[in-house]
Amino acid sequence: MQNISNLFEFQEENCKKFIDRIIKSNREVFIMSSLVEKQMCGYDLIKEIFSSCDVFLSQGTVYPVLYTLESEGLLHAEYSKGDMRSKKYSLTPKGRKIAEKEIEDFSKALEQVSVLLSR
Amino acid sequence: MLKNTIIGLDKILFDDIPKGSVILVTGAEGTLKSGLVFSMMANFLSANDEHGLYVTLEQNLESHLRNMKSLGIKEEPNLHIFDYRDMRQEWMDSELDLIKTTGEVIDSFKEKYGNLTLFALDSLNALYSISDPGDMRKKIYNFFTHLRDEELTSFLIMESAQSRMSGQFTQLHQVEHFLADGTIELGMIEGKGGVKRYIQILKMRATKHAMEKHQLTIGDSGPNILGPIY
Numbered sequence: 001m002q003n004i005s006n007l008f009e010f011q012e013e014n015c016k017k018f019i020d021r022i023i024k025s026n027r028e029v030f031i032m033s034s035l036v037e038k039q040m041c042g043y044d045l046i047k048e049i050f051s052s053c054d055v056f057l058s059q060g061t062v063y064p065v066l067y068t069l070e071s072e073g074l075l076h077a078e079y080s081k082g083d084m085r086s087k088k089y090s091l092t093p094k095g096r097k098i099a100e101k102e103i104e105d106f107s108k109a110l111e112q113v114s115v116l117l118s119r
Numbered sequence: 120m121l122k123n124t125i126i127g128l129d130k131i132l133f134d135d136i137p138k139g140s141v142i143l144v145t146g147a148e149g150t151l152k153s154g155l156v157f158s159m160m161a162n163f164l165s166a167n168d169e170h171g172l173y174v175t176l177e178q179n180l181e182s183h184l185r186n187m188k189s190l191g192i193k194e195e196p197n198l199h200i201f202d203y204r205d206m207r208q209e210w211m212d213s214e215l216d217l218i219k220t221t222g223e224v225i226d227s228f229k230e231k232y233g234n235l236t237l238f239a240l241d242s243l244n245a246l247y248s249i250s251d252p253g254d255m256r257k258k259i260y261n262f263f264t265h266l267r268d269e270e271l272t273s274f275l276i277m278e279s280a281q282s283r284m285s286g287q288f289t290q291l292h293q294v295e296h297f298l299a300d301g302t303i304e305l306g307m308i309e310g311k312g313g314v315k316r317y318i319q320i321l322k323m324r325a326t327k328h329a330m331e332k333h334q335l336t337i338g339d340s341g342p343n344i345l346g347p348i349y
Contacts, residue, residue, distance in 0.1 A: 061226075086208065
């Protein structure tokens with residue numbers, strides 16, 4: 001019984017490791033995906049991705065993505081009224097189009113990888 | 120790669136700075152440290168299809184650009200400026216390991232722009248003042264190693280007033296001078312004609328350079344280097 005439980009733990013750990021890698025190396029997609037529904041600051045994004053995926057994206061990997069997406073015109077940033085401490089990001093119309101396409105392509109890619117692996 | 124980026128730089132630098140060098144730019148406040156570094160980077164990038172990253176801990180993006188504009192230095196699209204304002208406002212300093220975070224910021228920009236070749240940190244003093252002092256020497260050594268591994272020609276700006284302080288900062292500064300490939304000192308000299316700014320290369324590994332102090336002025340398009348100041 002102990003061995004089976006260890007096996008499950010191992011599988012879970014291993015699965016978590018792959019999810020961690022996938023999210024970290026494709027963080028731009030996950031960041032844009034998180035911003036589809038609502039505007040968020042860097043702090044909110046890190047917390048959101050951690051609570052939904054159990055993956056911690058460090059500050060040094062998230063804020064540069066926000067910076068570059070903003071400079072490319074895909075994100076709009078503003079300081080929220082009454083809270084000058086946090087800069088809230090939202091998708092621009094151009095950013096929303098790109099985000100939707102990226103999410104669709106990313107999901108397709110994952111499906112294809114899954115098919116390839118189950119052959 | 121940077122020899123011709125500032126008018127008169129060839130008066131003090133006879134060879135080019137080898138790619139991947141880590142250079143300290145030291146001086147008291149008002150000696151044009153940020154302006155000199157930013158100008159060198161912007162001028163280089165305007166003529167090359169490469170990218171640079173200027174990380175500022177002292178000022179936010181807007182105030183930094185305002186200062187550069189006042190010196191006649193143009194903004195360059197391939198020179199990315201990253202400030203820590205938002206990060207530091209949203210997180211407690213104790214939650215941030217800024218040396219590690221700066222390494223991650225570099226990696227993120229490198230990932231985005233493969234040909235990131237120039238890096239500047241403004242300033243090392245600010246980085247120290249908000250970093251956990253534990254294992255600082257080891258962290259700085261690893262940081263320098265990271266810059267070299269990434270083959271980034273790097274400028275680390277350091278306010279020299281603090282080097283006169285006793286204790287940890289003094290020791291750390293000795294480490295940086297030892298680790299760096301080059302040291303450029305900026306300063307001010309008061310003479311008969313008034314106060315003049317100067318630039319002096321104290322050390323530049325694998326590069327022939329002048330030892331004399333040369334006058335540093337501001338022209339229409341940023342810093343210029345004139346003749347020896349003596």
